[in-house]
Amino acid sequence: MQPVESDMISMSRYDFIEIRDGDSESAELLGKHCGNIAPSTITSSGSNIYIRFISDYARQGAGFSLRYEIFKTGSEDCSRNFTNTNGTIESPGYPDKYPHNLDCVFTILAKPKMEIILHFLTFDLEHDPLQVAEGDCKYDWLDIWDGIPYGKM
Numbered sequence: 001m002q003p004v005e006s007d008m009i010s011m012s013r014y015d016f017i018e019i020r021d022g023d024s025e026s027a028e029l030l031g032k033h034c035g036n037i038a039p040s041t042i043t044s045s046g047s048n049i050y051i052r053f054i055s056d057y058a059r060q061g062a063g064f065s066l067r068y069e070i071f072k073t074g075s076e077d078c079s080r081n082f083t084n085t086n087g088t089i090e091s092p093g094y095p096d097k098y099p100h101n102l103d104c105v106f107t108i109l110a111k112p113k114m115e116i117i118l119h120f121l122t123f124d125l126e127h128d129p130l131q132v133a134e135g136d137c138k139y140d141w142l143d144i145w146d147g148i149p150y151g152k153m
Contacts, residue, residue, distance in 0.1 A: 014034055081109055
């Protein structure tokens with residue numbers, strides 16, 4: 001009979017750090033690391049990460065130091081409909097920096113036989129130094145459609 005993972009941890013004879021994608025020791029294992037080579041960057045799939053450090057009775061090392069960063073992932077609902085005759089639309093967090101990985105849809109709805117005029121007050125998105133032509137954006141961009149694009153609603 002093979003030992004289960006929790007038995008394997010208790011049988012480890014050396015020091016290690018265990019990182020799991022969730023809030024408990026039963027969450028998916030992202031990595032178990034020992035020795036003196038730092039792991040590459042680890043990103044959780046959600047808002048919890050479980051870190052466990054185990055040391056044994058023998059040798060000691062300097063330990064570890066890690067830096068963490070919490071950032072918004074775009075899972076927040078940043079899309080909105082606008083029906084007033086005038087107003088302001090701002091990216092999430094404006095005038096501070098917008099979060100990573102957003103996909104917001106802002107829809108301005110006017111009555112039939114009306115026109116909509118857009119006047120940009122500020123525009124500061126991630127710059128693509130290799131951009132070949134206008135609209136050839138690889139990083140962050142803003143699409144503007146006259147009508148609702150197919151497949152967006």
